Amino acid sequence: MFEFCLHVLTLACIYGLIALALNLQAGYTGLLNFGHIAFVGIGAYAVGIGHLAGWALLPSLIAGVLAAMALAWLVARLGRNLASDYWGIATLAVAEIVRIIALNQDSLTGGAQGISALPGLFAGASNAHQNLYTTLLLMVLTALFAVLSVRLANSRFGRALRLLREQPQLASCLGYDLLQLKSRALMASAALAALGGALLASYTSYVSADYLLAAQTFLVWSMVMIGGLGSVRGVLLGALLVQCAYSFVPFAKDYLNIGSDVAGALRIGLVGVILLVCLLWRSGGLLPERLRVMP
């Protein structure tokens, strides 16, 4: 059971990082990115492809982060003249393109089989220790990026982002270059998402095109929405809640004696129900963004 809890916590931390990254775009900057998973997938595939090429984990991870940032730069420019909802649809399309490339470039990505037997984080340690160390490292990383997120939101850059989110016309009238702000926020977010993706691939020691399904983006979106868009504590709580809901459904399956196909649907349905209840009952999320009163 302890091992299982470690597993849930580790996944919650990884998705916490990915959700913090989405919060940078959607929460702070107001960017409706429905293709967030593309950045995660690039990070994950970088670890996979790097492994096939004989690279160590760290250089593969860095390559993944850089590639995701390059894609973010492109995506920001791609939609420079699109209204935010149209831009959202364009991001969905970009993520699908990335997924289909991953699915069909067999020689590079292993196609539908994916790439397996990826190296873990603490490959040298014994099995039991490996999991514990991984969980601890991820908790530290998540805490670090949560602190940095809060710091960024309260900084001059973060204030500019929030002004852009709420009143883009005012922001531009005050002298902000909106494209530059969006592009920087998107690149920072992509770097963090790719880090999360690389850690996910390394932790599950596997990557396939299924990691890039649009449903994954919406899973991360539901974490952010349930917790509270724009609120770091909320986003982390949302990631933990959704991950728990996901992980404990298999227990309910045994207890209620239902088939595994039903259980799979139940998982997604459960997240949907939680999201719906949250939206109706607390539209700002469980821990909504608050006014920041300056001392």
Add this chain to the structure above:
Amino acid sequence: MNALLKVTGMAKAYGGNQVLASVDFEVRPGEIIGVIGPNGSGKSTLLNAISGFTPIDRGEVLLQGRPLQGMPAHRIVEQGLARTFQLPSMPDKMTVMEVLLAASTTAHGFWGSLLGSRANREAERAGRARAEQLLDELLLRKVRDNAAAALSGGQKKLLSVACALMGKPQLLMLDEPTAGVHPNLRRDMIQTLQHLNRQGLALMIVEHDMHFIRDLCHRCIVLDRGQIVAVCTPAELSSNEQVLEAYLGRGTRHPKEAIA
């Protein structure tokens, strides 16, 4: 005297509708200039065109001799030309103080903000001092920590003026600063604007309220159907034939009080 802002031959059409037809005028340093005209005469388009929010078809805009036309809006602000909007909307998840601090764009880079570079800390300190001063000057002290969207219409207008002043502009263009503002606040606003003007700020004010124009402006531009039909002092407005015609139509025999 050298003009602070010089507009020559500015033209703008929306489809077949010539909203601005060859507009020429200048704003002198330290001047308060009013822009009046009936609805649809092109006042707001003129403001949008100068501030880079509406691309123009023809013409030249010079701020202290430097051309502004074709420059994106955010670059024009950097040159020292700020503006407010007719219906300022404000963010609901930011306090008045935060909006003011966000209104200064100095040192807002990503790394500097995240790591707290020296330039960033200095900009923050200077921004805070300036914001606190503007809160007092523009009578917003009491609402410092309120959500900016929760302000009254008049207070939002004051806040948008304060935001524009965070950047220390040379010329500030105001779009109907008194529409929907309580008369008491209007009086305070006149005093505040005069005070700012004495400190050297030139103002260009689009306004319907003739009393406001008369109390504040040194000169007036009268726009009608996209053209400047008169440039005069506020006192001359009510005796100017073109002004009467613009407001009341051709062949008006009616008394001067009509626009007073």
